[in-house]
Amino acid sequence: xxxxxxxxxxxxxxxxxxxxxxxxxxxxxxSEVCVIVGPSGSGKSTLLRCANRLEEIQNGEIRxxxxxxxxxxxDVNRLRQRIGMVFQSFxxxxxxxxxxxxxxxxxxxxxxxxxxxxxRAENLLDEVGLxxxxxxxxxxxxxxxxxxxAIARALAMEPKIMxxxxxxxxxDPELVGEVLGVMRDLAxxxxxxxxxxxxxxxxxxxGDRVVLMADGRIVESASPxxxxxxxxxxxxxxxxSKLL
Amino acid sequence: xxxxxxxxxxxxxxxxxxxxxxADDRFFDDTVLRRVGVAxxxxxxxxxxxLLTYILTSQISYGLIPTILPQFIGAYGLxxxxxxxxxxxxxxxxxxxxxxxxxxxxxxRGISAAYVQFFRGTPLLFQIFxxxxxxxxxxxxxxxxxxxxxxxxxxxxxxxxAAYVGEAVRGGIGAVPDGQMxxxxxxxxxxxxxxxxxxxxxxWRNALAAIGxxxxxxxxxxxxxxxxxxxxxxxxxxxxxxxxxxxxxPLLLVAIAYLSITVPMGRLVEYLETRADWGGDTNx
Numbered sequence: 183x184x185x186x187x188x189x190x191x192x193x194x195x196x197x198x199x200x201x202x203x204x205x206x207x208x209x210x211x212x213s214e215v216c217v218i219v220g221p222s223g224s225g226k227s228t229l230l231r232c233a234n235r236l237e238e239i240q241n242g243e244i245r246x247x248x249x250x251x252x253x254x255x256x257d258v259n260r261l262r263q264r265i266g267m268v269f270q271s272f273x274x275x276x277x278x279x280x281x282x283x284x285x286x287x288x289x290x291x292x293x294x295x296x297x298x299x300x301x302r303a304e305n306l307l308d309e310v311g312l313x314x315x316x317x318x319x320x321x322x323x324x325x326x327x328x329x330x331x332a333i334a335r336a337l338a339m340e341p342k343i344m345x346x347x348x349x350x351x352x353x354d355p356e357l358v359g360e361v362l363g364v365m366r367d368l369a370x371x372x373x374x375x376x377x378x379x380x381x382x383x384x385x386x387x388x389g390d391r392v393v394l395m396a397d398g399r400i401v402e403s404a405s406p407x408x409x410x411x412x413x414x415x416x417x418x419x420x421x422x423s424k425l426l
Numbered sequence: 427x428x429x430x431x432x433x434x435x436x437x438x439x440x441x442x443x444x445x446x447x448x449a450d451d452r453f454f455d456d457t458v459l460r461r462v463g464v465a466x467x468x469x470x471x472x473x474x475x476x477l478l479t480y481i482l483t484s485q486i487s488y489g490l491i492p493t494i495l496p497q498f499i500g501a502y503g504l505x506x507x508x509x510x511x512x513x514x515x516x517x518x519x520x521x522x523x524x525x526x527x528x529x530x531x532x533x534x535r536g537i538s539a540a541y542v543q544f545f546r547g548t549p550l551l552f553q554i555f556x557x558x559x560x561x562x563x564x565x566x567x568x569x570x571x572x573x574x575x576x577x578x579x580x581x582x583x584x585x586x587x588a589a590y591v592g593e594a595v596r597g598g599i600g601a602v603p604d605g606q607m608x609x610x611x612x613x614x615x616x617x618x619x620x621x622x623x624x625x626x627x628x629x630w631r632n633a634l635a636a637i638g639x640x641x642x643x644x645x646x647x648x649x650x651x652x653x654x655x656x657x658x659x660x661x662x663x664x665x666x667x668x669x670x671x672x673x674x675x676p677l678l679l680v681a682i683a684y685l686s687i688t689v690p691m692g693r694l695v696e697y698l699e700t701r702a703d704w705g706g707d708t709n710x
Binding site for chain 2 (some may be wrong): 269271287
């Protein structure tokens with residue numbers, strides 16, 4: 183409990199009348215890779231978007247390192263600096279080069295000097311294998327390259343936790359591997375990660391815990407081995423049987 | 427460009443929709459269509475060239491030009507000054523109108539919508555009259571501003587065109603995907619910062635063609651200022667024409683004057699568009 187980086191404390195979320203997240207309680211520990219799986223419409227992406235307050239919750243509390251994110255007076259801009267997010271549709275800034283995409287927030291939000299921001303961005307682009315593309319615009323990159331730049335962009339703010347929202351779903355199958363590879367390295371470096379995905383291979387191999395969501399609830403939360411070999415709920419069994 | 431376009435479409439049409447196109451194809455196949463196009467446009471150009479040649483050789487009193495040139499140059503300078511001032515002011519104001527139009531605050535959004543409705547919905551000529559004749563009468567006593575014509579000119583053009591620029595900016599912002607704002611905010615940027623760094627540069631590019639179009643119209647709108655006796659280009663035409671009964675000589679100078687502003691402006695917009703190319707295709 184003391185170790186938790188991100189805590190969801192009994193939260194509820196409504197879109198108008200629709201109750202999309204129901205009594206969600208979830209703690210994500212330091213260096214844990216928590217993989218959220220579930221059928222579409224189960225609320226997994228919404229849960230992730232609540233974590234950095236792209237969506238508001240109606241009940242409960244979300245805390246980052248013990249500080250409330252969901253409180254009315256929370257300093258969202260400051261808290262979001264410590265939460266990296268990567269989107270399904272990349273959302274790279276098309277008017278900026280790969281390098282500028284990565285340096286923008288450190289320069290403008292953290293007021294890092296240009297030289298230092300560039301240095302750091304080049305290291306990050308090197309880590310995701312894209313140093314040579316640093317002066318390319320997003321339009322000139324493949325989907326997999328775009329997503330790796332997006333990961334570097336999020337990492338440039340030195341976040342405590344990284345949120346991945348179905349980051350491989352918009353990619354051509356042959357490009358999925360390069361993005362998952364970067365995520366695997368990141369997990370290996372001890373990054374705390376919350377990953378919404380349909381990639382069960384990744385969940386099994388890299389995940390420390392698999393959380394199954396259905397109809398806005400967490401129905402199962404287990405280690406990958408026990409979840410995939412021996413799911414304890416019928417929903418879990420159903421979900422896995424449909425994958426085969 | 428016209429070639430490749432007509433070629434490309436009719437290829438696919440004949441492949442996919444042979445039934446309906448067959449009848450047309452007999453008379454209007456690619457080659458025929460292309461020849462008709464060349465013939466019609468050439469005839470049109472030829473007609474214009476003949477007309478122009480006739481006017482330039484028989485209707486222009488070249489001896490008159492040195493006499494009237496100074497007043498046209500003066501008017502040209504004045505129009506250019508009015509255009510530069512109103513352009514800068516209307517684009518600046520228009521950006522704020524556009525931002526207000528997408529505001530989440532009802533009051534701001536409502537007022538800016540009403541502003542646009544009024545200034546886009548009434549003629550510029552009417553707005554010029556309201557400012558030139560209407561405003562001074564509201565003053566208790568004598569209106570303090572001498573030479574209210576020039577301020578009226580800049581004010582009316584600015585207010586009118588800020589409405590159009592505002593709509594172009596609103597459209598430009600609307601065309602930026604929501605994910606851009608979300609990505610910027612998720613990095614810890616505030617709303618204003620995200621707008622400035624991420625959304626507006628993209629919205630600007632989206633709106634550029636529409637704004638450029640509007641600013642070219644602004645140049646031509648200065649001609650309306652003749653009704654409040656601003657010594658602009660049309661006013662010079664009227665002076666010369668009523669004194670000499672020669673329409674074509676002053677008309678020629680008016681045409682040259684307007685085109686020498688609007689054509690470079692069109693080029694400038696094209697240049698700005700290609701500069702904001704961002705390594706290729708328009709959309710991500």
